[in-house]
Amino acid sequence: MKNKITVFAIMSASLALVATSEGISVIDLSGGPPAQGSANGAYLFASDPQPTGTGVIDPFLREQNKPSEFGINTSISKPPYDDKPGPWTHDLKVSSLATVTYNSVNYYQFSLDGNQEMNGPISMTTFKIFVTGGDPFTSDTDLMNLVDTGTAAFDLNGAGAVRVDITSQNGSGSGDMYILVPVSDIGTTGNLYLYAGFGLDSAGGGYESNSGFEEWYASTSNQPRITAPDGGSTVALLGAALAGMYFLRRKIAHA
Ligand SMILES: [Ca+2]
Numbered sequence: 307m308k309n310k311i312t313v314f315a316i317m318s319a320s321l322a323l324v325a326t327s328e329g330i331s332v333i334d335l336s337g338g339p340p341a342q343g344s345a346n347g348a349y350l351f352a353s354d355p356q357p358t359g360t361g362v363i364d365p366f367l368r369e370q371n372k373p374s375e376f377g378i379n380t381s382i383s384k385p386p387y388d389d390k391p392g393p394w395t396h397d398l399k400v401s402s403l404a405t406v407t408y409n410s411v412n413y414y415q416f417s418l419d420g421n422q423e424m425n426g427p428i429s430m431t432t433f434k435i436f437v438t439g440g441d442p443f444t445s446d447t448d449l450m451n452l453v454d455t456g457t458a459a460f461d462l463n464g465a466g467a468v469r470v471d472i473t474s475q476n477g478s479g480s481g482d483m484y485i486l487v488p489v490s491d492i493g494t495t496g497n498l499y500l501y502a503g504f505g506l507d508s509a510g511g512g513y514e515s516n517s518g519f520e521e522w523y524a525s526t527s528n529q530p531r532i533t534a535p536d537g538g539s540t541v542a543l544l545g546a547a548l549a550g551m552y553f554l555r556r557k558i559a560h561a
């Protein structure tokens with residue numbers, strides 16, 4: 307038991323990941339950089355808002371509601387959930403995405419620009435990516451059916467419930483948080499649908515959504531890529547911690 311606590315302490319020191327009593331892991335990025343975390347193969351980083359000119363970034367999903375909100379990117383004129391229709395909520399081809407290499411692994415990068423009252427925090431409780439072949443959906447019913455019954459190519463909660471607390475800054479910028487999702491999970495072709503939800507977690511913890519819309523954009527061939535900070539030491543620390551847990555589990559299993 308003592309070893310277990312030690313390993314957990316190492317993990318806590320390297321990543322902003324804390325297990326709550328309800329079994330929900332909390333990645334706390336609400337303090338801004340250099341906070342970071344990891345869940346189910348993805349890496350999440352707090353980022354500083356860096357003002358960019360109109361047209362430099364190309365959002366593909368805007369969603370807004372309170373006290374919780376869900377959105378999915380689509381070019382359907384009357385999109386479902388809490389999507390904000392318009393040119394900044396639209397279909398997205400996987401092939402348009404640029405890859406970001408982090409610790410020798412290729413990822414796709416999705417950035418979030420949150421807008422909350424008083425620049426307050428917001429909690430992300432759902433982050434799923436679906437990939438479909440053929441033409442993009444033109445029916446909101448079909449799209450919601452995908453969310454309800456489809457198998458996600460990537461699900462941040464796929465290895466256990468996760469809540470991500472994120473700071474928000476006013477105005478458009480390069481975002482308050484970005485997430486790196488393994489290319490190996492998504493593939494290189496098809497239509498990409500990001501289904502993202504914000505608000506309190508299932509145990510009532512975290513921060514509600516409010517005020518202005520949350521906005522997502524992806525790193526594409528003509529979009530800025532953000533360099534992941536601390537590209538090595540933290541992940542190496544995590545690797546050491548995970549290796550420690552692995553050997554600890556083996557030790558327990560063989561005891
Ligand atoms: Ca913001």
Ligand SMILES: [Ca+2]
Nearest residue numbers: 421516517518
């Ligand atoms: Ca908001």
